[in-house]
Amino acid sequence: MRESTLKPQAAEPHLPGETGVWMFIIGDVVIFSLFFGVFIYYRAADVALYAASQLTLNQVLGAFNTVLLLSSSWFVALAVHAARHARARLSARLLVAAAGCGIGFVIVKYFEWSEKIGAGYTLVTNDFFMYYFLLTGIHLLHVLIGIGVLSFLWSVIVKGDTSENTIVVLESGASFWHLVDILWIALFALLYLMR
Amino acid sequence: MNSKSQMVCIWGGFGFAAVCLMGFILAGFIPPMSPSLSAREIAAIYSENTLSMRFAVLLIMTSAGFICFFVAGIASQLQRIEGGTGPYTMAQISAGSLTALIFVFAAVFYTQAAFRPDRAPEFIRIMNDLGWTTMLMTFAPFIFQNFAIALCILSDQNETPIFPRWVGYYNFWVAVSFIPGGMLTFFKTGPFAWDGLFVWWVPFTMFFGWYVLMFFIVRKAALTGVPGTT
Numbered sequence: 001m002r003e004s005t006l007k008p009q010a011a012e013p014h015l016p017g018e019t020g021v022w023m024f025i026i027g028d029v030v031i032f033s034l035f036f037g038v039f040i041y042y043r044a045a046d047v048a049l050y051a052a053s054q055l056t057l058n059q060v061l062g063a064f065n066t067v068l069l070l071s072s073s074w075f076v077a078l079a080v081h082a083a084r085h086a087r088a089r090l091s092a093r094l095l096v097a098a099a100g101c102g103i104g105f106v107i108v109k110y111f112e113w114s115e116k117i118g119a120g121y122t123l124v125t126n127d128f129f130m131y132y133f134l135l136t137g138i139h140l141l142h143v144l145i146g147i148g149v150l151s152f153l154w155s156v157i158v159k160g161d162t163s164e165n166t167i168v169v170l171e172s173g174a175s176f177w178h179l180v181d182i183l184w185i186a187l188f189a190l191l192y193l194m195r
Numbered sequence: 196m197n198s199k200s201q202m203v204c205i206w207g208g209f210g211f212a213a214v215c216l217m218g219f220i221l222a223g224f225i226p227p228m229s230p231s232l233s234a235r236e237i238a239a240i241y242s243e244n245t246l247s248m249r250f251a252v253l254l255i256m257t258s259a260g261f262i263c264f265f266v267a268g269i270a271s272q273l274q275r276i277e278g279g280t281g282p283y284t285m286a287q288i289s290a291g292s293l294t295a296l297i298f299v300f301a302a303v304f305y306t307q308a309a310f311r312p313d314r315a316p317e318f319i320r321i322m323n324d325l326g327w328t329t330m331l332m333t334f335a336p337f338i339f340q341n342f343a344i345a346l347c348i349l350s351d352q353n354e355t356p357i358f359p360r361w362v363g364y365y366n367f368w369v370a371v372s373f374i375p376g377g378m379l380t381f382f383k384t385g386p387f388a389w390d391g392l393f394v395w396w397v398p399f400t401m402f403f404g405w406y407v408l409m410f411f412i413v414r415k416a417a418l419t420g421v422p423g424t425t
Contacts (some may be wrong), residue, residue, distance in 0.1 A: 018360060019360075019361065020359070020360040020361035020362075020363065020364040020365075021364055023361045023364045023365055023368065024364040024365070024367050024368045024371075027365075027368035027371075027372075028368060028371060031371065031372055031397070034392065034393070034397065035393075038386050038392060038393075042385075042386075123381060124381055124382075127385065130381075130382070130385070130387065134375070134378060134387065138374060138375065141374065
């Protein structure tokens with residue numbers, strides 16, 4: 001293929017990572033947009049049930065998870081920046097911090113779900129909890145895959161190689177991790193906050 | 196490698212999509228019957244359309260064979276990436292073969308729903324349930340076939356890659372769109388039931404879209420790979 005996806009261009013504004021990654025990211029956004037659209041559509045038909053069920057959610061844990069993912073995204077952005085300045089060791093450490101926040105998100109989610117299931121709410125309780133468990137579950141799967149991606153990025157940068165190819169790999173993985181973050185912010189707003 | 200034999204196998208992808216879709220249309224599966232229907236209602240569907248159901252299921256059964264050829268067509272290109280039959284090529288073959296088996300088993304169950312129209316409605320419904328569950332909940336083989344193809348394409352070290360890299364990411368995307376399929380086990384109505392948006396319509400569109408798109412992509416890769424055919 002001539003459309004060389006491995007261009008440096010670090011100084012100029014450009015599409016981060018390789019072009020192909022954006023095919024996945026846009027595709028994933030389309031699927032989640034369907035999730036959000038369907039949720040809003042069915043919610044409008046029974047606002048009382050959704051509002052009452054929403055009150056049982058733990059907004060503090062939800063907000064804490066939002067902070068965790070935002071920090072994590074920030075660490076990843078810093079890691080890419082460090083790699084561009086040939087500071088591979090710093091970049092690797094920042095990726096560890098980012099993955100740590102991701103693991104924190106999973107742990108918080110575990111306690112949040114346990115609390116709900118312990119109180120008798122499951123995905124067959126009502127429509128709101130169906131969406132709550134399925135959408136946060138599918139998102140959690142993204143977080144787990146993302147932690148895998150961050151580990152892979154770490155294994156690349158820890159070798160000390162900050163060539164253009166490595167930067168493109170870092171940017172591609174970082175773009176996916178930002179997607180995971182943005183999807184969570186949309187989910188947090190829809191499930192926990194929307195009145 | 197023989198270019199003609201490759202082409203025969205690759206056309207299997209097109210054959211599958213065409214024959215299977217004809218089967219689905221003839222069976223009246225678009226849109227699917229709701230899982231919330233009573234046993235009597237399900238039995239009525241099969242007793243009113245016994246003959247067309249039997250023919251439709253034969254088409255679905257036939258289409259499964261075409262999958263095997265297409266899996267071989269894809270494998271021939273993955274071999275070029277791996278420089279022989281590597282792990283991803285083998286993973287693609289085994290996961291792809293299991294996908295074909297899904298259609299074989301689903302066809303057997305649907306056939307039994309139409310086999311004896313005088314059976315008690317409950318028995319007809321259980322065969323119908325088995326057919327739909329086999330068809331739609333079995334996301335894993337297809338997803339892992341996507342993964343094998345995606346990982347293979349993204350690991351391509353050739354000077355001129357066999358596939359464009361976006362095809363790898365496209366396969367990851369198709370895989371992700373299939374994950375909600377497993378949710379049909381929990382619901383009889385709504386978007387996660389077997390006639391819902393995320394278990395039927397999205398996977399249905401992505402699945403047949405994948406066969407058509409991959410047919411053209413693999414065909415192009417094979418044509419550029421065989422000297423004298425470009």
